[in-house]
Amino acid sequence: MTIDLARARALDAEDPLRACRDRFLLPDGIIYLDGNSLGALPAATPERQRRAVEQEWGTSLIRSWNDHGWIEAPQRVGAKIAALIGAQPHEVIVADSVSVNLFKLIVAAASLTPERPTLLSEAGNFHTDLHIASGAAELVPNLGLEIAEREAIEARIGADTNLLLLTHVHFKAGFRFDMASVTARAKAAGARTLWDLSHSAGAVPLHLNRDGAELAVGCGYKYLNGGPGAPAFLYVAEHLQEQLVSPLRGWMGHAAPFAFTDDYVPAPGIARFLAGTPPILAMAALESGVDAFDGITMDAIWAKSVALFDLFASLVAETCPALACISPADAERRGSHISFRHPHAFEICQALIAEGVIGDFRAPDVVRFGLTPLYLGFEDVFRAVAIMADILDTGRWRDPRFAVRGKVT
Numbered sequence: 574m575t576i577d578l579a580r581a582r583a584l585d586a587e588d589p590l591r592a593c594r595d596r597f598l599l600p601d602g603i604i605y606l607d608g609n610s611l612g613a614l615p616a617a618t619p620e621r622q623r624r625a626v627e628q629e630w631g632t633s634l635i636r637s638w639n640d641h642g643w644i645e646a647p648q649r650v651g652a653k654i655a656a657l658i659g660a661q662p663h664e665v666i667v668a669d670s671v672s673v674n675l676f677k678l679i680v681a682a683a684s685l686t687p688e689r690p691t692l693l694s695e696a697g698n699f700h701t702d703l704h705i706a707s708g709a710a711e712l713v714p715n716l717g718l719e720i721a722e723r724e725a726i727e728a729r730i731g732a733d734t735n736l737l738l739l740t741h742v743h744f745k746a747g748f749r750f751d752m753a754s755v756t757a758r759a760k761a762a763g764a765r766t767l768w769d770l771s772h773s774a775g776a777v778p779l780h781l782n783r784d785g786a787e788l789a790v791g792c793g794y795k796y797l798n799g800g801p802g803a804p805a806f807l808y809v810a811e812h813l814q815e816q817l818v819s820p821l822r823g824w825m826g827h828a829a830p831f832a833f834t835d836d837y838v839p840a841p842g843i844a845r846f847l848a849g850t851p852p853i854l855a856m857a858a859l860e861s862g863v864d865a866f867d868g869i870t871m872d873a874i875w876a877k878s879v880a881l882f883d884l885f886a887s888l889v890a891e892t893c894p895a896l897a898c899i900s901p902a903d904a905e906r907r908g909s910h911i912s913f914r915h916p917h918a919f920e921i922c923q924a925l926i927a928e929g930v931i932g933d934f935r936a937p938d939v940v941r942f943g944l945t946p947l948y949l950g951f952e953d954v955f956r957a958v959a960i961m962a963d964i965l966d967t968g969r970w971r972d973p974r975f976a977v978r979g980k981v982t
Protein backbone atom coordinates (compact mmCIF):
# COMPACT_ATOMS: atom_id res chain seq x y z
CA MET A 574 0.00 0.00 0.00
CA THR A 575 1.36 3.46 -0.99
CA ILE A 576 0.27 4.89 2.35
CA ASP A 577 -2.15 4.07 5.14
CA LEU A 578 -4.73 6.28 6.85
CA ALA A 579 -2.28 7.34 9.56
CA ARG A 580 0.22 8.52 6.95
CA ALA A 581 -2.52 10.40 5.05
CA ARG A 582 -3.42 12.17 8.28
CA ALA A 583 0.23 12.97 8.91
CA LEU A 584 0.47 14.52 5.44
CA ASP A 585 -2.54 16.69 6.26
CA ALA A 586 -0.95 17.73 9.55
CA GLU A 587 2.21 18.83 7.68
CA ASP A 588 0.29 20.57 4.88
CA PRO A 589 0.97 24.33 4.81
CA LEU A 590 -2.45 24.88 3.18
CA ARG A 591 -4.34 22.87 5.78
CA ALA A 592 -5.88 25.93 7.43
CA CYS A 593 -7.34 27.11 4.10
CA ARG A 594 -10.03 24.47 4.42
CA ASP A 595 -11.66 26.71 7.03
CA ARG A 596 -12.15 29.31 4.31
CA PHE A 597 -14.89 27.06 2.90
CA LEU A 598 -18.17 25.61 4.11
CA LEU A 599 -18.33 21.96 3.17
CA PRO A 600 -21.07 19.60 4.27
CA ASP A 601 -20.16 16.88 6.77
CA GLY A 602 -19.75 13.41 5.36
CA ILE A 603 -18.96 14.56 1.82
CA ILE A 604 -15.66 14.28 -0.02
CA TYR A 605 -15.98 16.93 -2.68
CA LEU A 606 -14.04 16.14 -5.85
CA ASP A 607 -15.95 18.34 -8.27
CA GLY A 608 -14.52 21.79 -7.55
CA ASN A 609 -13.35 21.84 -11.16
CA SER A 610 -16.99 22.04 -12.22
CA LEU A 611 -18.56 23.98 -9.35
CA GLY A 612 -16.20 25.32 -6.69
CA ALA A 613 -17.17 24.98 -3.01
CA LEU A 614 -18.90 27.74 -1.03
CA PRO A 615 -16.38 30.13 0.58
CA ALA A 616 -17.15 30.75 4.25
CA ALA A 617 -17.20 34.51 3.65
CA THR A 618 -19.74 34.37 0.83
CA PRO A 619 -23.06 34.12 2.72
CA GLU A 620 -22.26 37.24 4.76
CA ARG A 621 -20.94 39.04 1.67
CA GLN A 622 -24.17 38.19 -0.17
CA ARG A 623 -26.27 39.34 2.76
CA ARG A 624 -24.43 42.64 2.81
CA ALA A 625 -24.82 43.10 -0.93
CA VAL A 626 -28.54 42.36 -0.74
CA GLU A 627 -29.59 44.02 2.51
CA GLN A 628 -27.23 46.94 2.86
CA GLU A 629 -26.08 47.76 -0.65
CA TRP A 630 -29.26 46.94 -2.57
CA GLY A 631 -31.89 47.20 0.19
CA THR A 632 -30.70 50.35 1.93
CA SER A 633 -28.37 52.22 -0.38
CA LEU A 634 -30.40 51.29 -3.45
CA ILE A 635 -29.18 52.85 -6.68
CA ARG A 636 -26.63 54.98 -4.81
CA SER A 637 -24.53 51.82 -4.46
CA TRP A 638 -23.32 52.14 -8.05
CA ASN A 639 -21.12 54.96 -6.76
CA ASP A 640 -21.09 54.47 -2.99
CA HIS A 641 -20.35 50.72 -2.84
CA GLY A 642 -18.11 50.37 -5.87
CA TRP A 643 -20.66 48.53 -8.02
CA ILE A 644 -19.67 50.28 -11.22
CA GLU A 645 -15.99 49.35 -10.79
CA ALA A 646 -16.70 45.74 -9.80
CA PRO A 647 -15.79 44.21 -13.21
CA GLN A 648 -12.38 45.90 -13.17
CA ARG A 649 -11.81 45.45 -9.43
CA VAL A 650 -12.50 41.71 -9.45
CA GLY A 651 -10.67 41.41 -12.77
CA ALA A 652 -7.56 42.90 -11.19
CA LYS A 653 -7.71 40.31 -8.38
CA ILE A 654 -7.96 37.52 -10.95
CA ALA A 655 -5.07 39.09 -12.90
CA ALA A 656 -2.85 38.51 -9.86
CA LEU A 657 -3.64 34.78 -10.05
CA ILE A 658 -2.90 34.41 -13.76
CA GLY A 659 0.24 36.47 -14.25
CA ALA A 660 -1.38 39.48 -15.90
CA GLN A 661 -1.41 43.19 -15.18
CA PRO A 662 -4.42 44.45 -13.22
CA HIS A 663 -5.80 46.44 -16.17
CA GLU A 664 -5.63 43.47 -18.55
CA VAL A 665 -8.46 41.45 -17.01
CA ILE A 666 -12.16 42.22 -16.65
CA VAL A 667 -15.09 40.20 -15.31
CA ALA A 668 -18.07 39.95 -17.64
CA ASP A 669 -20.69 37.65 -19.11
CA SER A 670 -20.00 33.92 -19.48
CA VAL A 671 -17.04 32.10 -21.00
CA SER A 672 -19.16 31.41 -24.07
CA VAL A 673 -20.03 35.07 -24.60
CA ASN A 674 -16.47 36.21 -23.95
CA LEU A 675 -15.19 33.68 -26.47
CA PHE A 676 -17.54 35.15 -29.05
CA LYS A 677 -16.44 38.71 -28.33
CA LEU A 678 -12.74 37.94 -28.54
CA ILE A 679 -12.91 35.61 -31.55
CA VAL A 680 -14.81 38.17 -33.63
CA ALA A 681 -12.73 41.12 -32.44
CA ALA A 682 -9.37 39.38 -32.93
CA ALA A 683 -10.17 37.61 -36.20
CA SER A 684 -11.34 40.89 -37.73
CA LEU A 685 -7.83 42.34 -37.32
CA THR A 686 -6.35 40.12 -40.06
CA PRO A 687 -9.21 39.48 -42.54
CA GLU A 688 -6.79 38.21 -45.16
CA ARG A 689 -6.13 35.13 -43.00
CA PRO A 690 -9.08 32.72 -43.36
CA THR A 691 -8.53 30.03 -40.72
CA LEU A 692 -9.79 29.86 -37.17
CA LEU A 693 -8.06 26.76 -35.84
CA SER A 694 -9.15 24.70 -32.87
CA GLU A 695 -8.82 21.27 -31.34
CA ALA A 696 -11.04 18.24 -31.98
CA GLY A 697 -12.62 17.32 -28.65
CA ASN A 698 -12.22 20.84 -27.25
CA PHE A 699 -14.94 21.75 -24.74
CA HIS A 700 -18.02 21.85 -26.96
CA THR A 701 -19.09 25.41 -26.17
CA ASP A 702 -15.74 26.64 -27.56
CA LEU A 703 -16.31 24.83 -30.84
CA HIS A 704 -19.96 25.87 -31.07
CA ILE A 705 -19.17 29.53 -30.43
CA ALA A 706 -16.24 29.34 -32.85
CA SER A 707 -18.45 27.93 -35.61
CA GLY A 708 -21.02 30.69 -35.09
CA ALA A 709 -18.38 33.40 -35.01
CA ALA A 710 -16.73 32.01 -38.16
CA GLU A 711 -20.05 32.27 -40.01
CA LEU A 712 -20.32 35.93 -39.09
CA VAL A 713 -16.78 37.14 -39.84
CA PRO A 714 -16.26 37.55 -43.60
CA ASN A 715 -13.76 35.11 -45.08
CA LEU A 716 -13.31 33.18 -41.80
CA GLY A 717 -13.72 29.41 -41.55
CA LEU A 718 -13.36 27.06 -38.60
CA GLU A 719 -10.94 24.19 -38.97
CA ILE A 720 -10.69 21.52 -36.30
CA ALA A 721 -7.51 19.47 -36.02
CA GLU A 722 -6.48 16.61 -33.75
CA ARG A 723 -4.42 17.74 -30.77
CA GLU A 724 -1.20 16.18 -32.02
CA ALA A 725 -1.59 17.89 -35.41
CA ILE A 726 -2.42 21.40 -34.15
CA GLU A 727 1.06 22.90 -34.02
CA ALA A 728 2.07 21.53 -37.41
CA ARG A 729 -1.15 22.85 -38.91
CA ILE A 730 -0.44 26.49 -37.96
CA GLY A 731 0.46 28.33 -41.15
CA ALA A 732 0.26 31.49 -43.21
CA ASP A 733 -3.53 31.09 -43.46
CA THR A 734 -4.03 30.86 -39.68
CA ASN A 735 -5.84 33.82 -38.27
CA LEU A 736 -6.57 32.69 -34.72
CA LEU A 737 -5.77 29.60 -32.68
CA LEU A 738 -8.46 28.77 -30.11
CA LEU A 739 -7.25 26.34 -27.47
CA THR A 740 -8.31 25.23 -24.03
CA HIS A 741 -5.18 25.34 -21.89
CA VAL A 742 -6.14 22.38 -19.65
CA HIS A 743 -8.44 19.91 -21.36
CA PHE A 744 -11.72 19.44 -19.51
CA LYS A 745 -11.75 15.66 -19.79
CA ALA A 746 -8.32 14.10 -19.35
CA GLY A 747 -6.57 17.23 -18.10
CA PHE A 748 -3.89 17.52 -20.80
CA ARG A 749 -2.20 20.92 -20.64
CA PHE A 750 -0.70 22.80 -23.55
CA ASP A 751 2.65 24.55 -23.17
CA MET A 752 1.30 28.10 -23.36
CA ALA A 753 4.61 29.79 -24.07
CA SER A 754 5.73 27.49 -26.87
CA VAL A 755 2.33 27.22 -28.62
CA THR A 756 1.79 30.98 -28.43
CA ALA A 757 5.29 31.60 -29.81
CA ARG A 758 4.76 29.06 -32.61
CA ALA A 759 1.52 30.83 -33.61
CA LYS A 760 3.11 34.26 -33.38
CA ALA A 761 6.01 33.18 -35.59
CA ALA A 762 3.43 32.29 -38.24
CA GLY A 763 1.68 35.64 -37.80
CA ALA A 764 -1.33 34.19 -35.93
CA ARG A 765 -2.85 35.05 -32.56
CA THR A 766 -3.87 32.60 -29.83
CA LEU A 767 -6.96 32.73 -27.63
CA TRP A 768 -6.66 30.59 -24.51
CA ASP A 769 -9.61 29.17 -22.59
CA LEU A 770 -8.40 29.04 -18.98
CA SER A 771 -11.57 27.55 -17.51
CA HIS A 772 -9.74 24.55 -16.02
CA SER A 773 -6.53 26.47 -15.32
CA ALA A 774 -7.32 29.70 -13.44
CA GLY A 775 -6.92 29.11 -9.71
CA ALA A 776 -5.63 25.60 -10.41
CA VAL A 777 -2.26 25.78 -12.16
CA PRO A 778 0.36 28.54 -12.07
CA LEU A 779 -0.24 30.85 -15.03
CA HIS A 780 2.09 33.54 -16.38
CA LEU A 781 0.13 35.13 -19.18
CA ASN A 782 2.46 38.10 -19.63
CA ARG A 783 5.64 36.08 -19.34
CA ASP A 784 4.35 33.45 -21.77
CA GLY A 785 3.37 36.02 -24.37
CA ALA A 786 -0.39 35.33 -24.17
CA GLU A 787 -2.47 37.96 -25.95
CA LEU A 788 -6.06 36.79 -25.42
CA ALA A 789 -7.76 34.59 -22.86
CA VAL A 790 -11.07 33.81 -21.21
CA GLY A 791 -11.82 31.87 -18.04
CA CYS A 792 -14.49 30.61 -15.73
CA GLY A 793 -15.59 32.08 -12.39
CA TYR A 794 -17.47 29.14 -10.90
CA LYS A 795 -14.82 26.42 -10.99
CA TYR A 796 -11.51 26.86 -9.16
CA LEU A 797 -12.30 30.52 -8.45
CA ASN A 798 -15.28 29.48 -6.31
CA GLY A 799 -17.59 32.24 -7.53
CA GLY A 800 -20.79 30.21 -7.24
CA PRO A 801 -23.15 28.63 -9.77
CA GLY A 802 -23.26 30.66 -12.97
CA ALA A 803 -20.65 33.13 -11.68
CA PRO A 804 -19.56 35.64 -14.32
CA ALA A 805 -16.50 34.79 -16.35
CA PHE A 806 -13.38 36.85 -17.07
CA LEU A 807 -11.49 37.89 -20.14
CA TYR A 808 -7.91 38.98 -20.67
CA VAL A 809 -6.51 41.13 -23.45
CA ALA A 810 -2.81 42.00 -23.40
CA GLU A 811 -2.24 45.71 -22.99
CA HIS A 812 -0.72 46.22 -26.46
CA LEU A 813 -3.80 44.78 -28.20
CA GLN A 814 -6.55 46.48 -26.24
CA GLU A 815 -6.90 49.62 -28.35
CA GLN A 816 -6.91 47.60 -31.58
CA LEU A 817 -9.86 45.38 -30.70
CA VAL A 818 -13.51 46.35 -30.77
CA SER A 819 -16.11 44.06 -29.24
CA PRO A 820 -18.88 42.94 -31.59
CA LEU A 821 -21.28 43.30 -28.64
CA ARG A 822 -21.32 47.06 -28.43
CA GLY A 823 -23.17 47.43 -25.18
CA TRP A 824 -23.35 50.70 -23.32
CA MET A 825 -21.17 49.50 -20.44
CA GLY A 826 -18.28 49.18 -22.91
CA HIS A 827 -18.84 52.70 -24.20
CA ALA A 828 -16.35 55.46 -23.44
CA ALA A 829 -19.11 57.52 -21.80
CA PRO A 830 -22.08 55.29 -20.89
CA PHE A 831 -23.90 58.09 -19.11
CA ALA A 832 -23.57 60.55 -21.99
CA PHE A 833 -26.37 58.60 -23.71
CA THR A 834 -25.08 59.34 -27.21
CA ASP A 835 -26.19 57.58 -30.39
CA ASP A 836 -22.70 56.89 -31.65
CA TYR A 837 -20.61 54.04 -30.32
CA VAL A 838 -17.19 55.03 -28.99
CA PRO A 839 -15.39 52.13 -27.31
CA ALA A 840 -14.09 52.76 -23.81
CA PRO A 841 -10.32 52.97 -23.54
CA GLY A 842 -8.65 49.77 -22.40
CA ILE A 843 -10.22 46.58 -21.13
CA ALA A 844 -13.59 48.21 -20.24
CA ARG A 845 -14.57 48.11 -23.93
CA PHE A 846 -15.21 44.38 -23.52
CA LEU A 847 -18.14 44.94 -21.19
CA ALA A 848 -21.54 44.74 -22.83
CA GLY A 849 -24.46 45.15 -20.43
CA THR A 850 -24.93 45.86 -16.73
CA PRO A 851 -22.74 43.65 -14.52
CA PRO A 852 -24.62 41.14 -12.28
CA ILE A 853 -23.70 42.75 -8.97
CA LEU A 854 -24.83 40.00 -6.60
CA ALA A 855 -22.94 37.41 -8.62
CA MET A 856 -19.92 39.73 -8.77
CA ALA A 857 -19.94 39.95 -4.97
CA ALA A 858 -19.93 36.16 -4.68
CA LEU A 859 -17.12 35.87 -7.23
CA GLU A 860 -15.10 38.48 -5.38
CA SER A 861 -15.32 36.55 -2.13
CA GLY A 862 -14.36 33.37 -4.04
CA VAL A 863 -11.27 35.08 -5.40
CA ASP A 864 -10.51 36.55 -1.96
CA ALA A 865 -10.27 32.99 -0.63
CA PHE A 866 -6.85 32.91 -2.36
CA ASP A 867 -5.56 35.82 -0.26
CA GLY A 868 -2.02 35.27 1.00
CA ILE A 869 -1.65 31.94 -0.85
CA THR A 870 0.66 31.57 -3.83
CA MET A 871 -0.32 29.62 -6.92
CA ASP A 872 2.97 27.76 -6.54
CA ALA A 873 1.89 26.48 -3.11
CA ILE A 874 -1.49 25.46 -4.51
CA TRP A 875 0.15 23.70 -7.44
CA ALA A 876 2.67 21.85 -5.25
CA LYS A 877 -0.21 20.41 -3.25
CA SER A 878 -2.20 19.60 -6.37
CA VAL A 879 0.72 17.55 -7.67
CA ALA A 880 0.99 15.66 -4.37
CA LEU A 881 -2.78 14.99 -4.24
CA PHE A 882 -2.77 13.79 -7.85
CA ASP A 883 0.20 11.50 -7.36
CA LEU A 884 -1.36 9.97 -4.26
CA PHE A 885 -4.71 9.51 -6.03
CA ALA A 886 -3.05 7.92 -9.08
CA SER A 887 -0.91 5.51 -7.09
CA LEU A 888 -3.76 4.43 -4.79
CA VAL A 889 -6.01 3.76 -7.80
CA ALA A 890 -3.23 1.86 -9.59
CA GLU A 891 -2.87 -0.37 -6.52
CA THR A 892 -6.48 -0.88 -5.55
CA CYS A 893 -8.70 -0.26 -8.61
CA PRO A 894 -7.15 -2.28 -11.46
CA ALA A 895 -10.31 -1.91 -13.56
CA LEU A 896 -9.77 1.84 -13.88
CA ALA A 897 -7.40 3.20 -16.53
CA CYS A 898 -5.92 6.60 -15.74
CA ILE A 899 -6.10 8.83 -18.83
CA SER A 900 -4.54 11.95 -17.27
CA PRO A 901 -0.88 12.77 -17.90
CA ALA A 902 1.64 11.36 -15.44
CA ASP A 903 3.93 14.35 -16.11
CA ALA A 904 2.79 17.19 -13.84
CA GLU A 905 4.01 19.80 -16.33
CA ARG A 906 1.59 18.45 -18.90
CA ARG A 907 -1.57 18.32 -16.77
CA GLY A 908 -4.08 20.36 -14.81
CA SER A 909 -5.62 19.74 -11.40
CA HIS A 910 -8.06 16.94 -12.13
CA ILE A 911 -7.58 13.22 -12.58
CA SER A 912 -9.69 11.09 -14.91
CA PHE A 913 -10.18 7.38 -15.42
CA ARG A 914 -11.78 5.34 -18.14
CA HIS A 915 -14.20 2.48 -17.40
CA PRO A 916 -17.09 1.14 -19.50
CA HIS A 917 -19.41 1.73 -16.54
CA ALA A 918 -17.98 5.07 -15.49
CA PHE A 919 -21.46 6.56 -15.18
CA GLU A 920 -22.72 3.94 -12.72
CA ILE A 921 -19.46 4.04 -10.72
CA CYS A 922 -19.78 7.81 -10.44
CA GLN A 923 -23.38 7.53 -9.21
CA ALA A 924 -22.44 4.83 -6.69
CA LEU A 925 -19.66 7.07 -5.39
CA ILE A 926 -22.03 10.03 -5.03
CA ALA A 927 -24.47 7.81 -3.11
CA GLU A 928 -21.64 7.13 -0.66
CA GLY A 929 -20.63 10.77 -0.28
CA VAL A 930 -17.80 10.96 -2.81
CA ILE A 931 -18.71 13.58 -5.42
CA GLY A 932 -16.86 13.45 -8.71
CA ASP A 933 -18.41 13.59 -12.15
CA PHE A 934 -18.97 11.56 -15.27
CA ARG A 935 -17.92 12.75 -18.71
CA ALA A 936 -19.42 10.88 -21.64
CA PRO A 937 -18.88 8.34 -22.92
CA ASP A 938 -16.80 6.51 -20.33
CA VAL A 939 -14.83 8.82 -18.04
CA VAL A 940 -15.08 9.38 -14.30
CA ARG A 941 -13.33 12.61 -13.31
CA PHE A 942 -12.15 13.99 -9.97
CA GLY A 943 -11.20 17.62 -9.33
CA LEU A 944 -8.33 18.21 -6.90
CA THR A 945 -8.77 21.56 -5.18
CA PRO A 946 -5.85 22.09 -2.78
CA LEU A 947 -7.51 24.90 -0.83
CA TYR A 948 -10.12 22.61 0.65
CA LEU A 949 -9.10 19.03 -0.11
CA GLY A 950 -6.75 16.96 2.01
CA PHE A 951 -4.73 13.75 1.73
CA GLU A 952 -7.14 11.88 4.00
CA ASP A 953 -9.97 12.86 1.63
CA VAL A 954 -8.09 11.30 -1.27
CA PHE A 955 -7.26 8.20 0.77
CA ARG A 956 -10.89 7.70 1.80
CA ALA A 957 -12.31 8.46 -1.64
CA VAL A 958 -10.13 5.87 -3.34
CA ALA A 959 -10.83 3.30 -0.60
CA ILE A 960 -14.58 3.77 -1.13
CA MET A 961 -14.14 3.52 -4.90
CA ALA A 962 -12.05 0.33 -4.57
CA ASP A 963 -14.76 -1.19 -2.39
CA ILE A 964 -17.52 -0.19 -4.83
CA LEU A 965 -15.58 -1.87 -7.64
CA ASP A 966 -14.65 -4.98 -5.62
CA THR A 967 -18.20 -5.60 -4.44
CA GLY A 968 -19.85 -4.55 -7.71
CA ARG A 969 -22.17 -2.20 -5.80
CA TRP A 970 -22.26 0.08 -8.84
CA ARG A 971 -24.42 -2.56 -10.58
CA ASP A 972 -27.47 -1.49 -8.55
CA PRO A 973 -30.04 -0.44 -11.22
CA ARG A 974 -30.70 2.89 -9.52
CA PHE A 975 -27.16 3.99 -10.48
CA ALA A 976 -28.03 3.71 -14.19
CA VAL A 977 -30.67 6.45 -14.01
CA ARG A 978 -29.45 9.55 -15.81
CA GLY A 979 -30.44 13.09 -14.87
CA LYS A 980 -30.25 16.08 -17.19
CA VAL A 981 -26.93 17.25 -15.72
CA THR A 982 -23.98 14.93 -15.31
Ligand SMILES: Cc1ncc(COP(=O)(O)O)c(C=O)c1O
Pocket residue numbers: 670671672673699701702740744769771772792805
Ligand atom coordinates in the same frame (compact mmCIF):
# COMPACT_ATOMS: atom_id res chain seq x y z
C1 LIG B 1 -13.16 24.70 -21.14
C2 LIG B 1 -14.52 25.28 -20.84
N1 LIG B 1 -14.94 26.35 -21.56
C3 LIG B 1 -16.15 26.89 -21.34
C4 LIG B 1 -17.02 26.38 -20.39
C5 LIG B 1 -18.40 26.96 -20.32
O1 LIG B 1 -18.42 28.22 -19.82
P1 LIG B 1 -19.77 29.11 -19.72
O2 LIG B 1 -20.85 28.19 -19.25
O3 LIG B 1 -19.40 30.16 -18.73
O4 LIG B 1 -20.06 29.68 -21.03
C6 LIG B 1 -16.60 25.29 -19.60
C7 LIG B 1 -17.44 24.71 -18.53
O5 LIG B 1 -18.58 24.94 -18.34
C8 LIG B 1 -15.34 24.72 -19.87
O6 LIG B 1 -14.92 23.66 -19.17
Ligand SMILES: Nc1c(O)cccc1C(=O)C[C@H](N)C(=O)O
Pocket residue numbers: 609610611744745981982
Ligand atom coordinates in the same frame (compact mmCIF):
# COMPACT_ATOMS: atom_id res chain seq x y z
N1 LIG C 1 -21.27 24.84 -16.21
C1 LIG C 1 -21.80 23.66 -15.83
C2 LIG C 1 -23.16 23.58 -15.56
O1 LIG C 1 -23.95 24.69 -15.71
C3 LIG C 1 -23.74 22.36 -15.18
C4 LIG C 1 -22.91 21.28 -15.04
C5 LIG C 1 -21.57 21.32 -15.29
C6 LIG C 1 -21.02 22.52 -15.72
C7 LIG C 1 -19.60 22.61 -16.05
O2 LIG C 1 -18.98 23.56 -15.71
C8 LIG C 1 -18.98 21.55 -16.82
C9 LIG C 1 -17.51 21.74 -16.92
N2 LIG C 1 -17.13 22.90 -17.68
C10 LIG C 1 -16.75 20.56 -17.44
O3 LIG C 1 -15.57 20.67 -17.64
O4 LIG C 1 -17.29 19.50 -17.63
